[in-house]
Amino acid sequence: MLIDIKTNSTTTLNALISLLKKYPELIRSTSLTWVITGNRPADVLFTSYPGFILFDGALDKNYSQEALSKIAMMSDDFRKYSSWKGENNLPERDDSVLISAIKKSHGLQKPVRFWDAPDNANAWHAFMVLQADYINTDHIDSLAVFLSK
Numbered sequence: 001m002l003i004d005i006k007t008n009s010t011t012t013l014n015a016l017i018s019l020l021k022k023y024p025e026l027i028r029s030t031s032l033t034w035v036i037t038g039n040r041p042a043d044v045l046f047t048s049y050p051g052f053i054l055f056d057g058a059l060d061k062n063y064s065q066e067a068l069s070k071i072a073m074m075s076d077d078f079r080k081y082s083s084w085k086g087e088n089n090l091p092e093r094d095d096s097v098l099i100s101a102i103k104k105s106h107g108l109q110k111p112v113r114f115w116d117a118p119d120n121a122n123a124w125h126a127f128m129v130l131q132a133d134y135i136n137t138d139h140i141d142s143l144a145v146f147l148s149k
Contacts (some may be wrong), residue, residue: 001033001035003016003037004037004038005038005039005040006038006039008039009036009039009040009041012039013036013049013053017053020034027052033054035054036056037055040056046071047066047067047069047070054071054072055070056072056073057073057074059076060076068108068110073110073112073113074105074108074113075112075113075114076101077114078115078118081094081098081101082098084118084123086120086123086126087118095130098130102132113132113135114132114136117136119138119139120139
């Protein structure tokens with residue numbers, strides 16, 4: 001469960017933790033992971049949160065081993081790497097930059113995703129070829145059809 005915090009990270013995260021503690025079956029579930037993205041506390045505080053709370057790391061940051069232990073995945077704004085709109089082929093220079101970023105995340109044993117990325121079949125295919133682990137989409141039905149092919 002990727003929770004995108006848009007308000008104060010500490011206040012909102014504390015409220016979320018209080019709420020989740022009322023549902024122990026959700027926080028003990030082995031098939032559900034609670035990952036905080038968006039506004040996050042400073043990474044030096046990650047380990048102060050309960051074990052059931054993990055974080056979405058910023059791909060362009062370097063983390064301590066302690067902080068990495070609380071990071072479930074790495075993410076970044078696609079626009080930091082490319083201005084490609086998902087039409088035609090991904091420019092070769094952008095391809096190389098994205099491959100390096102993905103390798104960095106995989107080297108840390110973390111899956112990777114890009115947000116604010118092109119959201120069409122051509123882009124989805126490119127992300128699969130690049131070996132991005134997650135595809136962000138606002139077009140779930142279209143992505144489901146694409147993936148079924």
